[in-house]
Structure formats: C-alpha cells, structure tokens
Amino acid sequence: xxxxxxxCGAVRVLKPDGPLTDQGADDLKSRxxxxxxxxxxxxxxxxxxxxxxxxxxxxxxxxxxxxIARTGHPLKLCGVNETLRQALELTGLAAQFEFFxxxxxxxxxxx
Amino acid sequence: MADEPQPESxxxxxxxxxxxxxxxxxxxxxxxxxxxLTAMAAATWWAGRxxxxxxHQAHTERVRAxxxxxxxxxxxxxxxxxxxxxxxLVVETAREANLxxxxxxxxxxxxxxxxxxxxxxxxxxxxxxxxxxxxxPPEADCLCRTFPLTVADRGTLLLQVAAxxxxxxxxxxxxxxxxxxxxxxxxxxxxLMHRRFRKTFRGIWxxxxxxxxxxxxxxAPEALKVHAGWGVEAEAWNGLMDQMEKAKRRTTxxxxxxxxxxxxxxxxxxxxxxxxxxxGLILVDGHCRARYLNSAAAVLxxxxxxxxxxxxxxxxxxxxxxxxxxRQSTRRPMQRRQIFEVERTGAAGRVLLRFIVRPVRREDSxxxxxxxxxxxxxxxxxxxxNAFLAQATHELRTPLTNIRAxxxxxxxxxKDDPTVQANCLSTITQEACRLERIVGDILSASEIExxxxxxxxxxxxxxxxxxxxxADYAAQAKEKEITLTFDLPPKLPVMRGDREKIAxxxxxxxxxxxxxTLGGGSVxxxxxxxxxxxxxxxxxxxIGMTEEDCxxxxxxxxxxxxxxxTQITGSGxxxxxxxxxIRMHGGEITVESEPDQxxxxxxxxxxxxxxxxx
Numbered sequence: 141x142x143x144x145x146x147x148c149g150a151v152r153v154l155k156p157d158g159p160l161t162d163q164g165a166d167d168l169k170s171r172x173x174x175x176x177x178x179x180x181x182x183x184x185x186x187x188x189x190x191x192x193x194x195x196x197x198x199x200x201x202x203x204x205x206x207x208i209a210r211t212g213h214p215l216k217l218c219g220v221n222e223t224l225r226q227a228l229e230l231t232g233l234a235a236q237f238e239f240f241x242x243x244x245x246x247x248x249x250x251x
Numbered sequence: 252m253a254d255e256p257q258p259e260s261x262x263x264x265x266x267x268x269x270x271x272x273x274x275x276x277x278x279x280x281x282x283x284x285x286x287x288l289t290a291m292a293a294a295t296w297w298a299g300r301x302x303x304x305x306x307h308q309a310h311t312e313r314v315r316a317x318x319x320x321x322x323x324x325x326x327x328x329x330x331x332x333x334x335x336x337x338x339x340l341v342v343e344t345a346r347e348a349n350l351x352x353x354x355x356x357x358x359x360x361x362x363x364x365x366x367x368x369x370x371x372x373x374x375x376x377x378x379x380x381x382x383x384x385x386x387x388p389p390e391a392d393c394l395c396r397t398f399p400l401t402v403a404d405r406g407t408l409l410l411q412v413a414a415x416x417x418x419x420x421x422x423x424x425x426x427x428x429x430x431x432x433x434x435x436x437x438x439x440x441x442x443l444m445h446r447r448f449r450k451t452f453r454g455i456w457x458x459x460x461x462x463x464x465x466x467x468x469x470x471a472p473e474a475l476k477v478h479a480g481w482g483v484e485a486e487a488w489n490g491l492m493d494q495m496e497k498a499k500r501r502t503t504x505x506x507x508x509x510x511x512x513x514x515x516x517x518x519x520x521x522x523x524x525x526x527x528x529x530x531g532l533i534l535v536d537g538h539c540r541a542r543y544l545n546s547a548a549a550v551l552x553x554x555x556x557x558x559x560x561x562x563x564x565x566x567x568x569x570x571x572x573x574x575x576x577x578r579q580s581t582r583r584p585m586q587r588r589q590i591f592e593v594e595r596t597g598a599a600g601r602v603l604l605r606f607i608v609r610p611v612r613r614e615d616s617x618x619x620x621x622x623x624x625x626x627x628x629x630x631x632x633x634x635x636x637n638a639f640l641a642q643a644t645h646e647l648r649t650p651l652t653n654i655r656a657x658x659x660x661x662x663x664x665x666k667d668d669p670t671v672q673a674n675c676l677s678t679i680t681q682e683a684c685r686l687e688r689i690v691g692d693i694l695s696a697s698e699i700e701x702x703x704x705x706x707x708x709x710x711x712x713x714x715x716x717x718x719x720x721x722a723d724y725a726a727q728a729k730e731k732e733i734t735l736t737f738d739l740p741p742k743l744p745v746m747r748g749d750r751e752k753i754a755x756x757x758x759x760x761x762x763x764x765x766x767x768t769l770g771g772g773s774v775x776x777x778x779x780x781x782x783x784x785x786x787x788x789x790x791x792x793x794i795g796m797t798e799e800d801c802x803x804x805x806x807x808x809x810x811x812x813x814x815x816x817t818q819i820t821g822s823g824x825x826x827x828x829x830x831x832x833i834r835m836h837g838g839e840i841t842v843e844s845e846p847d848q849x850x851x852x853x854x855x856x857x858x859x860x861x862x863x864x865x
Contacts, residue, residue: 143440145762148629149628149631149632149635150600150601150602150627150628150631151628180550180551180602180625180627181550182625182627182628188837207644210526210546210549211529211546211550211551212526212528212529212530212545212546212547213529213545214529219837242835243834244699244831247628250628251628251629251632
C-alpha cells in the first residue's frame with residue numbers, strides 16, 4: 141500500500157492511501173515502527189484516504205498506539221471517516237486514540 | 252480426659268478402604284457374581300448326577316424284575332415241554348422290555364431260545380441234560396443279568412438278559428455339557444464386562460477420588476492429577492489441573508510483582524499515572540541513582556527501561572551539566588530548580604530536550620527529581636514563527652518603502668511635472684494593491700495556522716468556475732502573449748465545497764503559471780474526472796524549478812533563489828495557502844517540474860457521492 145509521509149516540523153504525518161487491511165495494515169505497522177525508532181512518538185496517522193479497516197487494521201492501530209503510549213502520547217488520528225470511526229467505537233477502541241479534523245490540528249497538538 | 256481415637260489395626264482399615272472405593276466394590280460385585288454363577292452350575296451338576304444315579308438304579312431293577320419273571324415262566328413252560336411257547340415268550344419279552352439280549356443257554360453252550368430266532372443252535376428240547384451253563388462273556392456297555400434256571404426232571408440252564416444302558420444317562424451328560432458351556436460363556440462375558448467397565452469408569456472414579464482428596468485438604472494440582480491414560484475424563488481433569496496450576500503461578504507472580512513494587516516504594520496506581528505522563532520523570536536518590544523513571548523518560552533518553560532503572564544517573568544522562576545539577580540538588584536539598592535545554596542528535600535526528608532538575612524536600616534524605624520535556628516541535632514552531640514574522644515584516648516593508656519614496660518624489664518633483672506625478676501615483680496604487688494582497692495572504696495564512704479558517708460549503712459548479720477563471724486570466728495572458736488553453740471535458744460535476752476557497756487555489760496555480768512563463772509560452776489548464784475525483788492540471792512552459800524548489804515551494808514565504816524569480820514580485824505565501832485550502836476539502840496539490848522545462852501542478856479534489864453531473 142502507498143503510504144505518504146509528510147514532515148511537519150518534528151512531527152511525521154503518515155497518510156495510508158487505501159483501506160487498512162492485511163498487507164496494507166502490516167505496511168503501516170512497519171512504517172510506524174521505523175518512525176518510532178527515532179521519532180519519540182511524534183507521529184500522526186492521517187486516515188483521510190483510508191476508507192475502512194478490517195480486524196487486522198484495527199489490531200495494527202492498537203499495537204501502534206501501545207507503542208506510542210510509552211511516550212505518554214496516545215496515537216493521533218486525523219481525517220477519520222464515519223465508517224472507520226464507527227468501527228473503532230463499536231469495538232470499544234475509540235477511547236484509546238485522539239481524533240483531529242485534519243493533519244494540521246493534530247500536528248499543533250504537539251505544541 | 253476424653254478418650255483419644257485409637258488407630259485401627261491394619262486389616263479392618265484396609266477392608267474399610269476397599270469398601271469405600273467404588274472401583275474395588277465393583278470388582279467385588281463382579282467376583283461375587285462369578286462365584287454365584289459357578290455355585291449354581293455346580294448345584295445343577297450335582298442334582299443331575301443324583302437324578303442320573305436314581306434312574307440308573309431304577310433301570311437295573313426293571314431289567315432284573317423282567318429277568319426274574321421270565322425265568323420263573325420259562326422254568327414252568329420248559330417243565331411242561333413247551334419249547335415253542337418258551338421261545339415266543341423270550342422274543343416277546345425281549346421286544347416288550349427293549350432287551351438287547353435274551354437267551355436260554357444249555358450247559359453245553361447250545362442256545363435253546365433267543366430273542367433273535369436265527370441264533371438258536373438247539374432246535375429240540377432235550378429230555379435231560381447235565382452240567383452247568385458256561386458264564387457269558389462280559390460286555391462293557393450293556394446291563395447284563397444271568398439267571399440260573401432249574402427245569403424239573405431235565406436239568407439246569409441259564410437265562411441271559413441284557414439291556415442298553417439308560418438313555419437318560421446321555422441326556423444327563425448333554426445337560427452337564429450345556430450347563431458347563433453356558434457357565435463358561437457367562438463367566439467370559441462377566442470378565443469382559445468387568446474389564447470394559449473398569450476401563451470406562453476408572454477415569455471417572457479416579458477424578459472422584461481426586462475430588463475427595465481435594466475435599467480432604469489436598470490442594471496441590473500435581474497431587475490431584477490422575478493417570479493420563481484413563482480416558483477422556485482423566486485427560487480433561489488433568490487439563491483442568493494444568494490450568495489451575497498456571498492460574499496459581501500467575502497469581503503468585505502477580506502477587507510477587509506487587510510485593511516487589513511495594514517494596515520498591517512505587518505503588519501500582521502511582522506508577523501507572525507516572526507512565527501516562529508525556530513528560531519524562533526520574534527520581535534520583537542521595538547516591539545519584541535513579542530510584543524510579545517512567546516509560547516516557549526511557550523513550551526520551553533512548554535507554555532500555557530495565558538498564559536505566561536503579562542505574563547511576565551519570566550513565567543515563569550524558570549531559571554533564573545536568574548530572575552536576577542533580578548532584579548539587581542531592582547535596583543541598585533546599586536548592587532551587589534548574590532548567591537546561593539540551594540538543595541531541597541520534598537515531599531520532601535532531602531532538603531538543605528540556606531538563607528541569609528539582610530538589611524534593613525530605614527530612615531523612617536528599618532526593619532530586621528530573622522532569623524531561625521534548626520541546627523539539629515547539630522549537631521548530633517557534634523558529635518558523637520567527638521566520639514568518641521576519642519575512643512578513645520584510646514583505647510589508649518593501650511596498651511601504653516604495654509608497655513612501657513615490658509619495659516623496661511626487662511631492663518634490665511632481666509639483667511641476669504632471670508626468671512624474673502621474674507615475675508616482677500609479678506606482679503608489681500598484682504597491683498599495685500589492686500591500687493589500689500581502690496582508691490578505693498573511694491573514695489567510697494566520698487563519699490556517701490558527702485553525703480558524705472555516706469553509707462555507709455549498710454546491711460548486713465546476714463548469715461555471717472554469718468559465719470565470721478563463722475570463723479572469725484571458726486579458727493577462729494576451730498581454731504577455733501567452734497561449735492560455737482550458738482543456739475541459741464536455742460535462743463537469745457539481746461538487747460540494749467552498750467556491751471562494753477552491754477558486755483561490757486555482758487562482759494561485761494559474762496566476763503563478765502566467766507569472767513565471769515568458770512571452771510566447773503557453774499555459775494549459777486540463778480538467779478531468781477520474782475515480783470520483785476532480786483532477787486539474789496546470790501545465791506551463793515556464794522557467795521551471797529545481798528539485799529543492801519543488802520540495803519547498805509550498806513553505807510559507809519561500810521563494811526560489813533563481814534571479815528570474817526574485818525579479819518578479821511575490822510573497823511566497825500563495826501556493827502554501829492554495830494547498831491548505833485544497834487539503835481542507837480532502838484534496839491535494841502536487842508539483843512536477845524541471846528547470847527551463849516548465850512545471851505541472853496537479854490539483855485533486857474528491858467529488859461527493861450522489862452529486863449530479865452538469
């Protein structure tokens with residue numbers, strides 16, 4: 141899956157282009173793992189181009205969140221559509237994440 | 252004093268244990284049944300045998316009685332010389348009494364009468380005869396009797412009678428064989444049932460014994476396990492015991508961890524609360540050892556949590572000034588807090604950390620606390636804000652300087668020369684417009700930065716928007732002798748969005764293309780709809796950009812160092828604003844360019860579902 145990476149100051153914004161399923165979810169996990177090695181948790185996932193996520197996708201979001209949580213920040217998600225938000229709420233995972241309307245708002249939350 | 256219960260002797264105790272055991276009881280039941288069966292078979296055999304003896308005796312008596320009667324009758328008949336009647340009597344008696352042999356033997360061995368007339372060897376009845384008849388040959392399987400006869404005035408002879416053994420004897424042996432076979436079969440079935448029963452129920456009974464043992468106080472799962480080969484019940488029970496053992500271990504482990512945590516002085520909830528902080532926190536004791544650090548501290552310092560915990564602070568913090576401040580704090584507990592900002596470069600790239608060393612007041616010992624903050628993003632934002640202010644000041648000063656200069660020139664030299672005055676007023680007007688545009692751009696950029704920019708969403712007819720853009724830029728293109736072409740499909744969608752903001756994005760792209768394309772060049776606006784997205788490309792044959800320019804062209808106030816760019820007025824804010832407003836609509840602007848080969852800006856906007864095509 142194509143994942144755009146944008147650098148906003150010291151914050152990295154990852155924008156997966158497509159649904160968060162199977163291989164795509166693993167790709168995102170690998171990219172986040174690479175970022176967290178040196179990013180001290182300053183990472184935002186822009187889900188504006190993510191239509192939906194399957195169980196593996198949700199699992200990856202939880203795993204990433206657990207990794208980032210060690211820095212004291214929850215995983216910041218932005219541009220989440222209604223489908224993905226409902227999936228997160230129905231599975232009781234929504235409370236684990238911080239949601240923002242767009243990437244700029246998410247990046248500003250690190251200030 | 253009450254009598255204490257005396258231990259029972261070995262045998263009754265064993266008996267009681269056996270009687271308590273279901274498996275043993277069942278075996279005893281099966282054994283008792285087998286004995287009962289055998290006893291019944293023996294009793295039946297004994298009764299049969301007794302009956303057989305009685306029948307045999309009765310049969311013998313019957314043969315003897317028949318023989319005696321026949322002997323007396325024969326004596327009388329032969330005494331009267333009635334040989335033929337005697338022979339008929341012998342034949343009839345043999346037939347009636349079912350005798351196998353019935354004959355009269357003379358002492359000479361001649362057969363006087365016989366049940367088989369062909370066997371007679373003495374045809375006539377002698378007048379007298381002498382001597383005794385010879386004894387008959389013994390016959391094993393028949394019941395034989397010999398009766399001596401004395402015929403008056405003639406002599407003595409022998410009556411031999413023989414009969415088959417009692418047929419009831421064969422029946423008796425058949426009955427015994429049948430009873431024996433039935434008993435053997437019953438015993439075999441009993442043994443097989445017993446084996447099967449034991450095999451099926453030994454697992455259940457073993458589980459029952461384990462439960463009784465548990466009730467009696469045995470709690471060790473290993474001791475409560477049963478033999479694994481005793482069926483599925485035993486396997487299930489052992490599985491349950493394994494789980495119980497694991498759960499017990501987990502509980503023990505959790506209790507141990509909790510105990511250790513309590514011993515180390517960090518209560519569970521407080522530790523969890525500290526781990527939830529985004530700031531790193533280290534508690535240092537009087538020996539400069541890290542008594543506690545939260546997970547954020549381990550991440551920010553890029554050290555392994557296990558190694559850092561209870562480690563020397565000098566090994567965790569390479570910054571000497573911070574370590575020294577910690578040492579001072581532990582030596583002099585009443586010291587004020589100290590703040591250090593340290594820049595690190597490592598796997599995380601450039602990282603700016605703020606260390607706040609604060610003494611913790613305790614009467615018994617000196618303890619210091621270090622709070623660590625990652626201020627990299629704040630510093631980046633601060634630098635960007637400073638650069639923005641500096642650039643904005645510069646951009647505002649330039650037109651103001653021009654306006655002031657033109658105003659002074661108009662006042663000094665324009666009094667006498669209307670041409671100079673007109674030029675000055677024209678320049679002032681242009682610079683005022685430029686100033687207005689810059690202020691507008693700065694305001695838009697500030698609104699975007701502050702998140703205050705809001706969209707007035709409504710239906711946007713893309714065909715109307717394109718027509719408006721074409722009209723706006725036709726004169727400018729003609730003036731610069733640039734060929735401006737709009738390549739539009741026959742039908743364009745009606746989409747949802749803020750028309751002014753979308754138009755702003757297009758204005759910046761088309762305006763820049765015309766601005767940086769030399770006379771004789773061309774600018775093409777190509778619009779299409781692909782995969783529910785409006786894709787607009789602004790293609791020019793202008794001066795183009797380097798790769799670095801392409802990467803930075805959307806930054807605020809960024810302008811290429813190319814002289815052809817610096818000669819043209821511009822704020823460096825337009826493209827950044829254009830991209831932000833398009834992103835607010837869920838779209839994107841990308842650029843591909845090469846120096847002197849022109850540029851292609853691609854604007855992508857999602858078309859909402861259900862929107863009609865115009």
